[in-house]
Amino acid sequence: MSLDEIDRIAASLDRVLWVAFTGGEPFLRKDLPEFAGILHDRLRPVTLSINTNGIQTDKIVAATEQLLARCPDTFVGILCSLDGLQPTHDRIRGVPRNFERTIETFRALKKLRDHAPNLGVGITTTFCSWNQDEMDDMFELVVRDLKPDNWDLSFVRGQAMEPALELADVAKYRRIKSRLEQAYASGDLRYYSNMPLARFVHAKERLSTRTVLKTLETGSFQTPCYAGALSAVISEEGDVYPCELLNRKIGNLRDAGYNFKALWAADNARDTRTFVRESKCFCTHECNMSINLLFNPAAYPRIVAEMALEAAGNSLSSRPKSLPGLVPAPLAPQARATLTREADIRAPVRSPASRKS
Numbered sequence: 001m002s003l004d005e006i007d008r009i010a011a012s013l014d015r016v017l018w019v020a021f022t023g024g025e026p027f028l029r030k031d032l033p034e035f036a037g038i039l040h041d042r043l044r045p046v047t048l049s050i051n052t053n054g055i056q057t058d059k060i061v062a063a064t065e066q067l068l069a070r071c072p073d074t075f076v077g078i079l080c081s082l083d084g085l086q087p088t089h090d091r092i093r094g095v096p097r098n099f100e101r102t103i104e105t106f107r108a109l110k111k112l113r114d115h116a117p118n119l120g121v122g123i124t125t126t127f128c129s130w131n132q133d134e135m136d137d138m139f140e141l142v143v144r145d146l147k148p149d150n151w152d153l154s155f156v157r158g159q160a161m162e163p164a165l166e167l168a169d170v171a172k173y174r175r176i177k178s179r180l181e182q183a184y185a186s187g188d189l190r191y192y193s194n195m196p197l198a199r200f201v202h203a204k205e206r207l208s209t210r211t212v213l214k215t216l217e218t219g220s221f222q223t224p225c226y227a228g229a230l231s232a233v234i235s236e237e238g239d240v241y242p243c244e245l246l247n248r249k250i251g252n253l254r255d256a257g258y259n260f261k262a263l264w265a266a267d268n269a270r271d272t273r274t275f276v277r278e279s280k281c282f283c284t285h286e287c288n289m290s291i292n293l294l295f296n297p298a299a300y301p302r303i304v305a306e307m308a309l310e311a312a313g314n315s316l317s318s319r320p321k322s323l324p325g326l327v328p329a330p331l332a333p334q335a336r337a338t339l340t341r342e343a344d345i346r347a348p349v350r351s352p353a354s355r356k357s
């Protein structure tokens with residue numbers, strides 16, 4: 001979509017909390033700083049995040065500098081994708097020297113961060129069967145050496161281009177997430193120390209991790225999903241979906257005259273929200289889980305408890321596996337099938353092999 005089209009869409013929206021650029025590779029857009037600037041001016045997001053494959057160091061750093069100058073009132077989080085040690089990362093990505101270039105980009109962005117109060121620089125990793133046995137070495141690399149503002153470690157989801165990637169071990173995932181929590185609790189890592197409400201946001205992320213783990217371990221619905229109600233995914237062609245995973249297109253913004261609110265109020269959007277709510281749709285999508293907890297008042301006492309636990313140095317390994325669910329609702333029969341019917345999954349979606357940012 002052109003900048004003019006983006007401006008028209010943004011003009012039809014009110015203020016938003018968070019804008020996330022994912023890929024493909026967002027920095028391939030030469031006009032990314034101006035794109036972000038339009039959203040900054042129109043939507044005033046608190047946070048704007050960008051996932052990058054880190055391949056073009058100079059271009060990424062230059063664009064980030066321009067973007068920061070264009071978005072002075074928004075916290076900008078840049079996450080460099082790192083899916084394993086060098087051989088594994090380059091194998092998953094299919095790009096020779098990708099690992100080396102990503103590390104170089106990460107270090108350059110970190111230098112930039114020293115002079116940019118609204119920039120955070122993190123690492124994002126998709127946990128999968130190919131990298132699950134090198135997580136201890138990844139921990140040394142990321143936590144001890146790279147020291148990012150955040151290590152966003154997500155369990156593989158959706159349909160990977162290589163199905164074997166999806167056969168990841170949940171117990172191994174729980175173990176590395178626990179080590180990560182300990183690193184935050186001990187101060188070895190600091191969660192976006194310059195981000196607004198960082199302590200609260202990190203406590204919510206901890207609760208999100210616990211909820212994702214329970215979803216994985218029980219294969220059942222844990223909390224209502226607000227995708228299609230409080231969040232949306234917009235493709236490069238203007239197609240609107242409730243999330244990255246569910247194969248229910250709400251409409252196209254070009255067809256709707258670039259009027260997001262009109263599309264959001266139309267029957268198709270209402271039907272999608274009804275489907276998500278009544279089917280008790282569930283998945284492990286961390287971004288959506290995070291929103292689901294942030295806007296669910298039932299989660300607040302547990303977020304506050306997480307803040308206290310972090311202060312006390314608690315971790316996943318010292319907590320019972322059977323954590324109480326946020327919504328003790330029985331699993332609707334159709335919910336089990338929600339994300340197992342192939343037709344319902346937009347393929348390929350965020351997975352190590354398909355998420356190239």
Ligand code: SF4
Binds near residue numbers: 225
């Ligand atoms: S539960 Fe997952 S797949 Fe279902 S609507 Fe929410 S984010 Fe999408």
